Amino acid sequence: MRKSLLIIFILLLVKVHSQTQSNSAIADSLYATGNYAKAINYYAEDGTLNSSLQIARAYNVIGNYEKAIVQYQSVVTENPDLQIASFELGKLLFKTKAFDDARKLFSKLVKQAQDNPEYQYYLGEVFSELDQPASSLIAYKKAVEYDSTHLRSLFKLAKYFMVKNEKNQALAYIDKGLSFYPEDVSFINLKALTLFNDNAYDKAMPLFEKVLELGETKEYVYDKLAYCYYKNWEFEKARANYRKMLEIDDGNSDTYFKLAEAYRKDKEVDSAEIYIKEAMNIQKPVFAEGYARLGSMARAREDYKSALSYYNQAHGEDPSDPSIYHNICTLVDRTSKDPNVKIEYYEKYLEKYGKLKTRYASYYSTTVTKRISQLKEEIHLNAE
Template sequence: MRKSLLIIFILLFVKVHSQTQSNSAIADSLYATGNYAKAINQYAANNTKTGSLQIARAYNAIGNFDKAIGQYQSVVGQNPDLQIASFELGKLLVKTKAYDEARKLFANLVSKAKDNPEYYYYLGEVYAQLEQPASSLVAYKKAVENDSTHLRSIFKLAKYFVVKQEKNEALKYIAMGLNFNPDDVALINLKALTLFNDNAYDKAMPLFEKVLELGETKEYVYDKLAYCYYKNWEFEKARANYRKMLEIDDGNSETYFKLAEAYRKDKVLDSAEVYIKEAMNIQKPVFAEGYARLASIAREREDYKTALNLYKQAHKEDPSDPVLYHNICTLVDRTSKVSKVKLEYYEKYLEKYGAIKTGYASYYSTMVAKRISQLKEEIHLNAD
């Protein structure tokens, strides 16, 4: 009798187990093909740990994050050692910007698995969002200590030091990443920016070229590369990159000004003038800069009368700029034969900008004061 009951029990267990496996297979197939609502119902009928986790994943997949979080929390509560559930819940909390909850969860995960770089990486991400940069740096460094090829953590560290302009630290982490993946475009770009910010334009140049070769054809890359060429006296290459920028956005007046400057520096003044005027046509509020650039070209041509008129127009558009008025003073000094007229302009400069103690204004004030003394002495001597 007992033997018969045991056989019946085993047969029933096998039948139930087989049915559960069959239901799981159906649910998995529904999930894999994106039929999440039916998959959830099928998993719910199974009432297993794996099924409960899959329900959370399905809610996440369809974008019902509140239910997904609730389901994940239920799974984690019943299975506190199931790290995969905690990990997925943590990433979802980050996604939904529940940063403080995510911080607690990832802090718990790293206490359980101190050798897992992903846990440290996400803990670093959470601290970064909570505006705790020191803690985020510690977490990213822990990730890299556990895995020297963890590129996302390496990138975060390198980017932090690039922004802080700590060149050596930035280059250290960039080298670590590029040693593992020499074609990592994000790290190559960071290295280029680090060198660019350090005024090492000749070293930054081939790196920006590499960034473009790898398909990162963004406007700012062309802009930085063009400036590198400009600083390296390769004006035609600079102009070619500024033209690429205009293909991306032909309504950016600043690009026309930069293109004009690349022509001016190369002494192609007619073309420079054309692009300055084009910039002024595109964006009316930049008249002051446009007039000033045209004045600079006129000055290079030694057409001082035109230059003076253009600087006066620029100053009219932007009377707060001491540089513009100083140019007016020096041009009057050059073109006028009357010392008293020159003196009046320089004295007006000090009236308008003498109180400014920062930037060019302070330097110009010193030079203007010296010139005023010279002119007063000239006028006094001539009077005698």
């Protein structure tokens, strides 16, 4: 009798184990093929730790983050040493912008496994979102300390120092990243931008060219490269890149202005005027910049009457710009024979802009004051 009961009990255990294995296998199959809702039901029947974790993952995959977080938290509470669950929960909290909760979790994970670079990296990301840059830098640096090839941490450090205009530190991290990943377009682009911001246009130029070769054909890359060519007196190459920008967006007036400047610098004033007018046609409303540039073009041709007309129109569009009115004053000074008229314009400049403290306004005020004195001395000498 006892023997029979024992056999029955063993058979029941085998049956239960078989059903459990069956539920888990079915759930895994459903999960693997993307049938997450049914997979959750089978995992729930299975009731094991792995199934509980898989339920959280399934909710996460289908975008039901609220239920995923609750499920993860349940698993973590019952299994505080299960780092994989805490790590996945931390990433989900970061994704859903629960940054302070994510910080607490990653801080805990770092204590459990300080030498894990991914934990350090995500802790840095959380501190960055919490606007605690000093703490984020420490975390990123630790990630690199434990894994010198940790590309994302190297990139974050490089980008931070680039934005801060700390060129040497930025380049140190960029070059370290490139030593492991020489064709990484993000690092090449970051190095190009760092050198560009440091006015090292000749060094930035081949890097932007490389970025384009690697398929990063974005408008800002063409823009930066065009300016590098412009600064290097390679005007045709500059214009070619500005035209590439217009292929991407032909409604950007700034690009037409830059193209015009590349022509003007190459002493092709007529072509420059064409693109300035094109820029002004696109602008709505017409801004003072266009008229001022046309004034500059006319002045370069020594067509002072047209130049004065353009600058007056520019002043009408933007009477707050001291440089525009200063150009009007100097043109009147050049074209008028009456020193009293010249003085009248210069005095109006001081009346309008004399109290401005910007660098250019202060410089103009100094030169205007000096010129008024010269003109008054000329009047006095002529009277004698």
